[in-house]
Amino acid sequence: MSIFSFFRSAPKPSAVQAKERLQIVMAHERIGRTGPDYLPVLQQELLSVIAKYIDIDQNKVEVKLDRGGDCSTLEVNIELPIPENGSKDAKPSVLKASVSRPANSGKKEPEPAKPSSALVNGGLKKRS
Amino acid sequence: MGTIIVMTSGKGGVGKTTSSAAFATGLASRGFKTVVIDFDVGLRNLDLVMGCERRVVFDFINVINGEAKLHQALIKDKRVENLHILPTSQTRDKDALTKEGVERVLDELKKEFDYIVCDSPAGIERGALMALYFADHAIIVTNPEVSSVRDSDRILGVLNSKSRRAERGEEPVTQQLLLTRYDPERVEKGEMLKVDDVLEILAIDLLGVIPESQAVLRASNIGMPVILDIQSNAGQAYGDAVGRFLGEEIEHRFTKVEKKGLFSRFLRRSA
Numbered sequence A: 001m002s003i004f005s006f007f008r009s010a011p012k013p014s015a016v017q018a019k020e021r022l023q024i025v026m027a028h029e030r031i032g033r034t035g036p037d038y039l040p041v042l043q044q045e046l047l048s049v050i051a052k053y054i055d056i057d058q059n060k061v062e063v064k065l066d067r068g069g070d071c072s073t074l075e076v077n078i079e080l081p082i083p084e085n086g087s088k089d090a091k092p093s094v095l096k097a098s099v100s101r102p103a104n105s106g107k108k109e110p111e112p113a114k115p116s117s118a119l120v121n122g123g124l125k126k127r128s
Numbered sequence B: 001m002g003t004i005i006v007m008t009s010g011k012g013g014v015g016k017t018t019s020s021a022a023f024a025t026g027l028a029s030r031g032f033k034t035v036v037i038d039f040d041v042g043l044r045n046l047d048l049v050m051g052c053e054r055r056v057v058f059d060f061i062n063v064i065n066g067e068a069k070l071h072q073a074l075i076k077d078k079r080v081e082n083l084h085i086l087p088t089s090q091t092r093d094k095d096a097l098t099k100e101g102v103e104r105v106l107d108e109l110k111k112e113f114d115y116i117v118c119d120s121p122a123g124i125e126r127g128a129l130m131a132l133y134f135a136d137h138a139i140i141v142t143n144p145e146v147s148s149v150r151d152s153d154r155i156l157g158v159l160n161s162k163s164r165r166a167e168r169g170e171e172p173v174t175q176q177l178l179l180t181r182y183d184p185e186r187v188e189k190g191e192m193l194k195v196d197d198v199l200e201i202l203a204i205d206l207l208g209v210i211p212e213s214q215a216v217l218r219a220s221n222i223g224m225p226v227i228l229d230i231q232s233n234a235g236q237a238y239g240d241a242v243g244r245f246l247g248e249e250i251e252h253r254f255t256k257v258e259k260k261g262l263f264s265r266f267l268r269r270s271a
């Protein structure tokens, strides 16, 4: 150990990072293997339901998926069109829907994911 | 009736062929009638590692297609009694491995041999699927490295869903980890995943840890399974793994940095 490294706060050894990354990614991959991964399907269905009521522009739909350590979050942001008779300087509204699903612990043989345990948050927000 | 062992990994180049050759040789040395089959159709390599490349006349695919008899294609090892090699074709592709054809050959081998070691190709496609489909035991060859561990997990999933035992709802294929190319010095420096890390992630039994060793390349250069190099760490570690496979209780070796003399330890510290 050199005298300089004594003063630096030690970064996480790369092997520790390797283990953490593996545990997270594999927890998610195992869910996809034991049961169908419903997030992509859910995303399509959400969009088709919304499309029944609102004329959405596919280019204004933003979908983000974050596979985290404790849960994954699917976030769908849809920019709603400005009403035709609205005032000129009206800002577009954004419909946000996010779904979180707990990740499994990274052990073997995970329980198949249960869609009922998913938490669905929806809401209409004005873009600031 | 013979037992079928598959050496599999998902990821390529992790040591399946090296391990298949070592394992088959170890089992035969202990008196079991053993055959090792190369499932890597198109990329014949097991013959080189076993040192019988100049004696290949017919191959596994010829037997599947009925172009040769099984006993014509089997090559008897010159060093070890009870050991046979069934090489693969270099000119065909993996589509030549039909489920019926592979089953027919394996059934015939099972009548004559105690152990049938299947050297799987990399990947999770046809070749790898055929190599594991009929297995009783799977040895998962993994390197202490992120992509290899992830691919091993994929192959475990395949074993649990697509093997014949899984399809028939029979007793599952046993799964044991062979962690190869392990470098205790790098582990100690925090640069390489530890045995325990990999075990915790994959959650299967540990069959053995094979250290990174120059003896492996030396052995393949001369076409000799490394397990016959009994001076080498890797050779001894493979010998231990075979013993454990057969149910012996053997402590794991070569997983810690070897204790150096006082002088060299002093040198390492000040380096």
Ligand SMILES: Nc1ncnc2c1ncn2[C@@H]1O[C@H](COP(=O)(O)OP(=O)(O)OP(=O)(O)O)[C@@H](O)[C@H]1O
Pocket: B009, B011, B012, B013, B014, B015, B016, B017, B018, B019, B040, B120, B121, B122, B180, B181, B182, B210, B211, B212, B213, B214, B216, B217, B220, B234
């Ligand atoms: N313990 C070890 N120490 C050092 N080198 C090793 C060790 N094990 C394997 N190797 C080297 O790694 C390389 C790949 O080994 P091998 O051919 O056995 O892998 P494989 O999994 O069969 O590859 P493929 O997926 O292409 O069939 C070879 O060059 C071999 O010499």
Ligand SMILES: [Mg+2]
Pocket: B016, B017, B018, B040, B045, B119, B120, B121
């Ligand atoms: Mg190979």
